[in-house]
Amino acid sequence: MKVPAVANRSFEELNKKPEFMVIVQFIIDKLSKIPFPIKRAKIIHQTIEEFNQEVFAHPLVKQFSPCKSGCSACCHTQVSVTRDEAELLVQRIADGVEINIDQLILQAKAGDTASEFYKLDYESRGCIFLDEKGLCKVYEDRPSVCRTNAVLGEADQCKTSDGHQQVRLVKTPQSDMAIYASFLFAEESGSLPTMVFKVLDEINNEVKES
Numbered sequence: 738m739k740v741p742a743v744a745n746r747s748f749e750e751l752n753k754k755p756e757f758m759v760i761v762q763f764i765i766d767k768l769s770k771i772p773f774p775i776k777r778a779k780i781i782h783q784t785i786e787e788f789n790q791e792v793f794a795h796p797l798v799k800q801f802s803p804c805k806s807g808c809s810a811c812c813h814t815q816v817s818v819t820r821d822e823a824e825l826l827v828q829r830i831a832d833g834v835e836i837n838i839d840q841l842i843l844q845a846k847a848g849d850t851a852s853e854f855y856k857l858d859y860e861s862r863g864c865i866f867l868d869e870k871g872l873c874k875v876y877e878d879r880p881s882v883c884r885t886n887a888v889l890g891e892a893d894q895c896k897t898s899d900g901h902q903q904v905r906l907v908k909t910p911q912s913d914m915a916i917y918a919s920f921l922f923a924e925e926s927g928s929l930p931t932m933v934f935k936v937l938d939e940i941n942n943e944v945k946e947s
């Protein structure tokens with residue numbers, strides 16, 4: 738299980754507080770009732786949006802957060818996804834979203850460890866779903882962590898061009914608990930490129946065998 742670092746940190750801070758553990762249990766119960774991976778991914782994304790609504794609507798966040806359409810500063814970091822989220826992203830590729838396969842292979846080779854990923858140069862670390870204008874091609878289906886990475890201050894603090902991640906995130910503890918629960922529930926998880934590569938590879942093999 739590769740739980741995103743921020744959600745993991747929130748879980749370690751909050752796991753003695755019953756009100757947050759209720760969220761973890763609620764999400765696991767909810768996901769257990771849905772037999773379809775893509776539907777599960779969409780449900781968790783919708784739940785996170787609901788949890789985020791209040792904090793992201795706060796006037797201070799609106800005034801001081803640079804996280805707006807077209808800013809892709811955080812899209813050069815290592816993003817973790819569940820198997821369900823990877824299947825949703827692969828569905829988008831199957832529907833026609835174009836990706837740079839060479840970049841996917843390069844990033845997938847770096848595996849799940851942050852140290853290997855951050856050895857890649859800044860451009861090579863760009864998410865496979867970024868377009869040439871810095872927009873996310875799968876915005877409505879972006880992974881959970883892409884929905885909670887909001888900062889206050891300058892966008893440059895997310896840039897990681899020096900290979901280090903130093904972000905001051907707007908705290909979204911309920912969303913972090915939901916993310917933690919979805920990773921706990923997930924049959925598999927890993928970095929976005931390794932999981933997308935894996936699902937694509939499995940589909941490819943199934944097609945060859947049929």
Ligand code: SF4
Pocket residue numbers: 811812813816864865866867872873874875876879880883
């Ligand atoms: S999925 Fe979209 S929002 Fe998330 S890192 Fe990739 S381009 Fe950025």
